[in-house]
Amino acid sequence: MSHHITNDRVYTTDHEWAKEEGDVVLIGITAYAVEQLGDITLVNLDVAEGDVIEAGKPFGTVESVKTLADLFAPLSGTIVRVNKAALEERPELVNEDCYGAAWMVAIAPTDRSVLNGLLDAVAYAKLLETTH
Amino acid sequence: MVPFAGYDMPVQYEGVKQEHLAVRRAAGLFDVSHMGEFELDGIEALAVIDSLITNDASKLADGRALYTCACNERGTILDDLIVYRLREDKWLVVCNASNRDKILPHFTAAAAGRCAIEDATERTALIALQGPQAMAVAARAGSEGAALAELQSFELREASLVGVECIAARTGYTGEDGIEIFCDADDAVSLWRGLLEAGRELGLAPAGLAARDTLRLEARLSLYGNDIDETTNPLEAGLGWTVKLGKAEFLGKEALLALKAGGLNRKLVGFEMVGRGIARHGYALLDATGNTIGNCTSGSPAPSLEKSIGLGYVTLGQDAIGTKIYVDCRGKSIEAVVVPTPFYKRAT
Secondary structure (H helix, E strand, O other): OOOOOOOOOEEOOOOEEEEEEOOEEEEEEOHHHHHHHOOEEEEEEOOOOOOEEOOOOEEEEEEEOOOEEEEEOOOOEEEEEEOHHHHHHOOOHHHHOOOOOOOOEEEEEOOHHHHHHOEOHHHHHHHHHHHO | OEEEOOEEEOOOOOOHHHHHHHHHHOEEEEEOOOOEEEEEEOOOHHHHHHOOEOOOHHHOOOOEEEEEEEEOOOOOEEEEEEEEEEEOOEEEEEEOHHHHHHHHHHHHHHHOOOOEEEEOOOOEEEEEEEOOOHHHHHHOOOOOOHHHHHOOOOEEEEEEEOOEEEEEEOOOOOOOOEEEEEEEHHHHHHHHHHHHHHHHHHOEEEOOHHHHHHHHHHOOOOOEOOOEOOOOOOOOOOOHHHOOOOOOOOOOHHHHHHHHHHOOOEEEEEEEEOOOOOOOOOOEEEOOOOOEEEEEEEEEEEOOOOEEEEEEEEEOOOOOOOOEEEEEEOOEEEEEEEEOOOOOOOOO
């Protein structure tokens, strides 16, 4: 089974991705996660700009017709932007462009080096391979 | 494929929404061979069946079927079934796969010394052809297919479809027109492929169990294990029409008479989300002040309606159409409103 993975970002074992963009880190969910969920019908982002978030803590949920998945912060920091309007208006954006337009939140990280401890594209691909 | 009740289940082919809409707009083909089937043979089969079900099978003519509950002595629901009268002395009962290990011994015990009973589940495949184009697909599936359009609702007959001998019944679980087709398990692949081929130009698509669930929910058809179980009775579940209290003795009759006389405490209602949220099985239903008034038994986005809908039990007094209720979506209270059901009704 092959899943689209890009090598311009890092990944978590919970199937989120984190991508550095200037001073912030964008967070989203992977193509594998999207495939597991199916048609996304609701995105709940329970954080606002200025909130401080801790690595591993939930910041929202993604719901499909059949099920719901929690979103976990891959790293600690301050929420700088929330892609709330776009994803509330068009949750299907997650199915269409999970690595681009469907980013969820932008975090100003407390410690950027945490990213080095996450999975690179090769390690994430290996994880998917071994779980299937 | 997902394992369920010992079967690998086709949950999804192309995507739930796509499959759901294909069934509403054209037709879908479902493999529901996991359903339990058993046959009762003998002149006392009717009496055995009627002693265990809430509906009245004595009213059936040959080639007719009915939907019913089977209750325990407390009047709560052991399973919901379809009972088919093939002949006076030959009956077929279809039960939920998850209840087969409970229902088969239950019927076997009642049949002891009165009629023969045989589990036909393993040797029987069941394929559902559903949607506005379903009968047109059947008509293309062999010379006997066209005549199936003459079947009344819950009527069945033997037929040969794409060269496979089968029994076709005008039943379904989607809210659409269509048939459910029983055949020998060895012929199932031929029937499946043949029907897909026959229906290709008409838009027939394979549909999975996830789409079956959203379709049945829009049509407000109960799902055992979600909306009904051994803690619920047919009267509160909106299945009072399957309970024939005028019938002679049947298991659960005394309890159901008492429930009816005593009045119900709660009722299964349909609701539509007003706020942003999806109700799920097990979520609490609340009133405006935050008191729990019931629980959600099924909930999902409704692909045909572009709304989010649900079913749930609420205490009497909160069940009127238009009542504002709240769904506790994992700690967030989301507004909903009680609406008439079925949520979706096909144009006739």
